[in-house]
Amino acid sequence: MTAHNAPGAARRGGAIVKNADAIVENADAQPCIELRDATVERGGHVIWSNGTFTIPRGTVTAIVGANGAGKTTLIDVELGLLELSRGSVRVLGAPAGANNRRIGYVPQNYMDDLDSNVTVGQSVLLGMTGTRFGLRRVTREQRADAAEAIEFVGLAGKERMRLSELSGGLRQRAAIAQALVGHPELLLLDEPLANLDLASQNAMVELFARLNREWGMTIQIVSHDLNMLLPILTGAVYLLDGHPHYSGMSDVLDSDLLTHLYGTRIEIVTTPQGDMFVTPNPAVEPEGHGTGTLAADEAASFFRRHYRDGNGTDRADGAAREERQA
Numbered sequence: 001m002t003a004h005n006a007p008g009a010a011r012r013g014g015a016i017v018k019n020a021d022a023i024v025e026n027a028d029a030q031p032c033i034e035l036r037d038a039t040v041e042r043g044g045h046v047i048w049s050n051g052t053f054t055i056p057r058g059t060v061t062a063i064v065g066a067n068g069a070g071k072t073t074l075i076d077v078e079l080g081l082l083e084l085s086r087g088s089v090r091v092l093g094a095p096a097g098a099n100n101r102r103i104g105y106v107p108q109n110y111m112d113d114l115d116s117n118v119t120v121g122q123s124v125l126l127g128m129t130g131t132r133f134g135l136r137r138v139t140r141e142q143r144a145d146a147a148e149a150i151e152f153v154g155l156a157g158k159e160r161m162r163l164s165e166l167s168g169g170l171r172q173r174a175a176i177a178q179a180l181v182g183h184p185e186l187l188l189l190d191e192p193l194a195n196l197d198l199a200s201q202n203a204m205v206e207l208f209a210r211l212n213r214e215w216g217m218t219i220q221i222v223s224h225d226l227n228m229l230l231p232i233l234t235g236a237v238y239l240l241d242g243h244p245h246y247s248g249m250s251d252v253l254d255s256d257l258l259t260h261l262y263g264t265r266i267e268i269v270t271t272p273q274g275d276m277f278v279t280p281n282p283a284v285e286p287e288g289h290g291t292g293t294l295a296a297d298e299a300a301s302f303f304r305r306h307y308r309d310g311n312g313t314d315r316a317d318g319a320a321r322e323e324r325q326a
C-alpha cells in the first residue's frame with residue numbers, strides 16, 4: 001500500500017500548515033489512534049489481546065517488542081487490513097481503513113514489491129497513481145507534489161536514477177517520498193532503519209524529526225533500534241506478555257520494563273552531557289521475569305548504539321556519505 005492524495009488536498013505548503021492547525025485544534029477531540037479492548041488473531045491464534053490505549057496526534061511513537069510479538073500486525077490493524085476478533089480501533093477519528101488516504105505507509109521490505117528498474121521519479125508518482133507509468137493521467141499539481149516530496153527527502157536531481165542504482169539509505173528516502181506525496185497526517189514505517197549504516201540511520205531520524213516538527217505529522221515507527229530514535233520519540237507502544245500498551249517515553253525508559261520486554265537485563269544510562277541510551281548488561285541475568293524470546297546478544301545489537309543528537313554534524317556527514325554512495 002502506498003500513500004494517496006487526500007480528497008481535495010491543497011498544495012503542500014498551505015495544506016500542511018492548515019492540517020497542522022487542524023491537528024492542534026482537534027488534538028483532544030480526535031486522537032490519532034484509539035484502541036478499545038482490542039484482540040487480534042492470525043491463523044486461528046491470538047497474537048495479542050486486551051489492547052486499550054489512545055495515541056495523541058503530533059506524537060512520534062515507537063512500536064517495540066520481541067520478534068513475532070505482533071508489531072507489524074498492529075500496523076495491519078491500523079490500516080484496516082486485518083480485522084480485530086474483539087474490540088475496536090479508530091484511526092484519525094474513523095474506523096480503521098476509512099482514513100487510509102490520510103496515511104502514508106512504508107512497509108518493511110519496500111523493495112520486494114517494486115521493480116528495481118523503476119526510477120525515483122516513477123516510484124514516487126506510483127504513490128499517487130498506483131501505476132508505474134502513470135496510466136491514470138498525472139496532473140501538473142501531482143508532479144509538483146512529487147517534486148516537493150523528492151526535494152524534502154534530499155533526492156532532488158536523482159529523479160531519473162533507478163532504485164537499483166541507489167544505496168540502501170537513498171532507496172529508503174525514495175520510499176518515504178512515495179509515502180509523503182499524499183500529504184499524510186499519519187506516517188507508518190515498519191523497520192525503516194533496518195539494514196542502513198549508522199550515518200544513513202541518523203539521516204533518517206533527522207528526516208522524521210523534520211516531518212514531525214515542520215509538518216506536524218504524527219509518526220509511528222516499528223523499530224528494534226530504540227536508541228537511534230530516542231531523541232525524537234514522545235512515546236512507545238510496547239507489546240508485553242501478549243498485550244499492547246502505550247506510554248510516554250519517561251515511563252517506557254524504565255530498566256525493569258525493558259528487561260521484562262526483551263528478556264535480558266537492560267540498563268538506562270545517562271551521560272554527563274544529558275544524553276540517554278539503553279544498553280544491555282550481560283553480566284546480570286534477569287531474575288524472575290523475562291520473556292526468554294530474545295537472546296542477550298540479539299538485544300545487545302538492538303541497543304548497542306547511541307544517537308548523538310544536537311549539533312547536526314552527524315546528519316551532514318550522513319547525507320554526504322549517501323551522496324558518495326549513490
Ligand SMILES: Nc1ncnc2c1ncn2[C@@H]1O[C@H](COP(=O)(O)OP(=O)(O)OP(=O)(O)O)[C@@H](O)[C@H]1O
Binds near residue numbers: 042043066070074
Ligand atoms: N499472514 C499471516 N498468517 C498467519 N500468521 C501470521 C501472518 N503474518 C504474521 N503471522 C504471525 O503473527 C505473529 C506476529 O507477526 P508480526 O509480523 O506482527 O510480528 P512482529 O512483532 O512484527 O515480528 P518481527 O519483529 O519478527 O518483524 C507471528 O507469530 C507471525 O508468525
